[in-house]
Every structure is written in C-alpha cells, then in structure tokens.
Amino acid sequence: MAEDAFVSFRGVFAGYGGADVLKDVNCEVERGGVTTIVGPNGSGKSTLLKTVSGLLKPREGEIIFKGQNLVGKTPKEILKLGVVQVPQNHSLFREMTVQENVELGAFLVKDKKVVASRLNMIREMFPIVTERANDKAGSLSGGQQRLVEFARCLMLEPDLVVLDEPSMGLDPKTLKSMFATIKMMNNAGRTVLLVEQNARRALKMSHHGVVLENGKVRLSGTGSEVLNHPEIGALYLGGSIEETTAATVVPESPESESVE
Amino acid sequence: MNSTALLSAAKDGLLTGSVYALMATGLTLIFGVMDIINLAQGILVILAAYLSYALQIHWHIDLFVGLLITIPTMFVVGIVIERLFIGRLKGPEKTAMSILVTYAVSLLIEGALNMTFSVNDVQLQGWYVNRSFAIGSVHFGYIYMAGFVLAAVLLSSLYFMLYRTQFGVSVRASLADQTSAALVGIDVKRVSTICFGIGVAVTAAGGMIYGATNSFNASTSYDLISRLLTIIVLGGMGSLGGAMLAGVGMVFIGDMVGVIWSPVWSSMSYFIALTVVLLIRPQGLFGKQSARVA
Numbered sequence: 001m002a003e004d005a006f007v008s009f010r011g012v013f014a015g016y017g018g019a020d021v022l023k024d025v026n027c028e029v030e031r032g033g034v035t036t037i038v039g040p041n042g043s044g045k046s047t048l049l050k051t052v053s054g055l056l057k058p059r060e061g062e063i064i065f066k067g068q069n070l071v072g073k074t075p076k077e078i079l080k081l082g083v084v085q086v087p088q089n090h091s092l093f094r095e096m097t098v099q100e101n102v103e104l105g106a107f108l109v110k111d112k113k114v115v116a117s118r119l120n121m122i123r124e125m126f127p128i129v130t131e132r133a134n135d136k137a138g139s140l141s142g143g144q145q146r147l148v149e150f151a152r153c154l155m156l157e158p159d160l161v162v163l164d165e166p167s168m169g170l171d172p173k174t175l176k177s178m179f180a181t182i183k184m185m186n187n188a189g190r191t192v193l194l195v196e197q198n199a200r201r202a203l204k205m206s207h208h209g210v211v212l213e214n215g216k217v218r219l220s221g222t223g224s225e226v227l228n229h230p231e232i233g234a235l236y237l238g239g240s241i242e243e244t245t246a247a248t249v250v251p252e253s254p255e256s257e258s259v260e
Numbered sequence: 261m262n263s264t265a266l267l268s269a270a271k272d273g274l275l276t277g278s279v280y281a282l283m284a285t286g287l288t289l290i291f292g293v294m295d296i297i298n299l300a301q302g303i304l305v306i307l308a309a310y311l312s313y314a315l316q317i318h319w320h321i322d323l324f325v326g327l328l329i330t331i332p333t334m335f336v337v338g339i340v341i342e343r344l345f346i347g348r349l350k351g352p353e354k355t356a357m358s359i360l361v362t363y364a365v366s367l368l369i370e371g372a373l374n375m376t377f378s379v380n381d382v383q384l385q386g387w388y389v390n391r392s393f394a395i396g397s398v399h400f401g402y403i404y405m406a407g408f409v410l411a412a413v414l415l416s417s418l419y420f421m422l423y424r425t426q427f428g429v430s431v432r433a434s435l436a437d438q439t440s441a442a443l444v445g446i447d448v449k450r451v452s453t454i455c456f457g458i459g460v461a462v463t464a465a466g467g468m469i470y471g472a473t474n475s476f477n478a479s480t481s482y483d484l485i486s487r488l489l490t491i492i493v494l495g496g497m498g499s500l501g502g503a504m505l506a507g508v509g510m511v512f513i514g515d516m517v518g519v520i521w522s523p524v525w526s527s528m529s530y531f532i533a534l535t536v537v538l539l540i541r542p543q544g545l546f547g548k549q550s551a552r553v554a
Contacts, residue, residue, distance in 0.1 A: 075442040087362035093433050108445040
C-alpha cells in the first residue's frame, strides 16, 4: 500500500443477487487528490462507489479508510467518518426547498450554530443556494440540481467526496462549470473519488486514474499516464485491453498493470 | 330528498370521513416510507377497538381516557410486528411479499380475537355514544364530533411532526427517496420501524371511534381494509395529503349518493370513483410516478 493512500481497496468482491460485479478489486485513492475511475459500461465503477458509501456490502475484502475497514459499516457510520457520496441519479428531495436539501447535508451535525455557519460558507461557494433557497429542488434544471447536490455534500465538511457520473445528462456549458466545481472542491482540501463517463476530461484534471474492466482493475497510474495509455481509447471503443494489446501490455500481477 | 337530508349526509361524510382519513393515513405512511402494503391495518383497527372494549368492560375506563393506554399499546404492537415480520422482508419482491406476510399477520390476529372475544358483534358504549345536539335541523352526534376533533388533532400532530421536527425531515426524506436519505445519514431502517409504529398507533383512535359508531367483530376488518386500500389508492399511494382528502371525499361521496339515489349505490360509489380516477390518473389524485411525497 502506498504511504499516501487515503482509501485502499483490498481484494474486494461485491455484486447483486449472488453474482459478483467486482472481482478482487485492489486499488488506492491518494490523499488530497482527484482519483478518477473509468471503464466501459458494466465494468463495476458505480458498484465500487456503492461499497465505499455503504450502500452495498462487499462479499469479501476490505476497504480501509483512516485505518478503519468500511466493510460492514452503515451509510450513516461511513458518513460520520467523513465520506460523502453524490449518487449517479439526481438525489435531491424534489418536494423540499433548495435550502432544506442543503441543510440535510448536515443532518448528522447536531449543533445548529455549526450548521448555520457552514450554510453561510456554502452560500458563498454556491450562489444558487441563496438565489433559489425557497424554490423546490424539483424545479431546478439538471445542472442546477447537480450544483445543489455538491453544495449539500460539502455541508458535512467531508474528507472524501465520492461522485458517481456527475456529468450525466448535462449540457456542454454546464459540464464545464461542473468540472470547475469539482476542482474547487479539491482545492478546498477534499479528496475526490470520481466515476465519470466523460473519461478524457475527467482524467485531465485527475491526479490518479484507475481503469476497471469486467470488475477488475486493469490499469492504474497518474491521470495523464492513464489518459495517454495507448489502449485506453480502444477500451472505450468497445474492445478490451487483452484483445488489443496482447503484445504490449503484460500485467505485472495476474489482475492488474500499473503504468506508474 | 330534501336539503336537510343532503346537509345531514354531507355532515356525516365529513365527520366519519375524517376518521377513515386518520386510519388511511397510517396505511399510506407505512407504504410511503417502507414500500409495505399493510393488509393487517383493518384487523389492527379492530384489535384497537377490542382493546378499548376490554378496558371498558374490565376496568370501566372511559373510551377517550383509554386512548392514553391504547395508543402507546398499538404503537408497541406495530413495532413488534415490524421487527418480527416486516423488517425481514428485503429485495425487489419486498412489496409483493408484504401483502402475503401482512395478510398472514391479519389472520393470526383475527384468530386470536375470535378465540378471546368470540364472533358475536359488540359495540363500544359511553354516555355520549347515542347523544347528539342540533344546529337548525341537522343533528350532530357527540361521538362523531369527538371523532372529527380527535382525527383533526392527531392529523395536525402528525403534520407538525413531519414539518417541524428533525424526525419529520427524516420521514419526508425517506418518503421521497430511501437511498438518498441513507446517503445524508438518515437511519432509514429506524425511521421505517418508528413509522410502522405510528401507522399502527393511529388505529387506536380510529378503532375506538369505529367501535363506538358501529357494531363489530374480527371479520369486520375485511370491509375496513377494502375501504382503506381504496382510499390510499385513490389519494395516491404514499401521499399523506391524498389519503386525508380521499378519506373524507369518499365517505362524503358515498353518503351523498346514498341520499340522492339509493343507499344500495353508496358503497359501490367508492369503487366507481376509484375506477374513474385511475383511468384518468393511474397514480391516484396526489401520487407521483417518479417519487412519493408527503
């Protein structure tokens, strides 16, 4: 395990209804950086994130965060440790106002003064929280909802922000703003674990990249290394690393290759 | 038919409907938060009525005073049922399985009630049960008025809890989206257990008023559950506001139809109204296809 590993996945098997989607996943998330997980549809990216936030309990393996194994902990216990997830589908409570939604981000914080102070800070970072405070969340556009979700997740002042395909359904202009917001969160000291279909753009801003294929880690390295790896394009064109690069890619371990 | 008869029917519909609304609110709260269709709600109303009956017969406790005992008792009964039977249901078949499980619970309670109280009809008694006062030519039964006030107080308390307390925020969030609620730190399992308890606790008041205004035995629950299910489907599964409006609306419609046409059509009118609404709006009056709301 690298010294600066913030989260370590060790031999993680997980899935649904008895079938494994993740098959012996071993990888790490660097402290203070942005780590992007990319891979084709069905490779297990979102499943991996669910194991971090406690929505899915791995069948086997460990997920070590701050020296504690997250496996078996409830989402609430994991939140208390400082891990917040923004799921793939819009997760705002549509019938509640924007402010109610953002305040819910600090549901576990009992001190009302602390909540008020954080809300003020969030308002400065995300003007929409003030501008649309009393509007129902369901009345916002997709991009606006995503921003409010980001605002909400920061109310807990998390150490690790887990984002599952935040660009899904956003127009190009909003997309740019969304990536800028992720960068801003990272600059504010949050470690970010990101799953993103818009792989090239995400890897460009990432410190670290992991490629999942068929539930296994096939590549890992710095963002630019993964981005410039000759096989990554082929992978997204529907091929597999083994099929396209048998001559050039020889994994160091039976399951994965590091390009570092 | 005259205006007095119409006014009287409207009054009965409003007063009785509010009690149905209260019972249906418990049912829709349970579905909204837990995705559980509680077919035992009808027999739980009757169980609550028998509890009031037992307190009255054995300890001479007034029906309304008895609520101080029956409401917490039914809350505990709800918690026990949730822990023993409902909490074990998981996975995509949970809702379908809940129909079978709660029906089995219903049969168990029905059998126990028949053994304990026999199958003979009983009715709750009190000095106020058969008394009334008149405003103009319309008579208001004390027990119906009390039922209306009780329903209004309990429903207002429920709304206060939902919109003014931290627990209410948890419930509303769980009603809207259980996964998102869990991701902000809400203990959805605990919220579900308490909501089941609350959903069953409201049957204490509903059962007492029902038992004071109708003779009943354990098998009366079948008529009750069919009405309650009709109300929550019409209002929109999981919608508390919808359950309240549909509860009052359906009894009101039934009574009006009974006066205008014939009492024979009174019960049928519920189902005609339900069919018409579902043809136009399959999710019910206030139900939403994508998300349930309080």
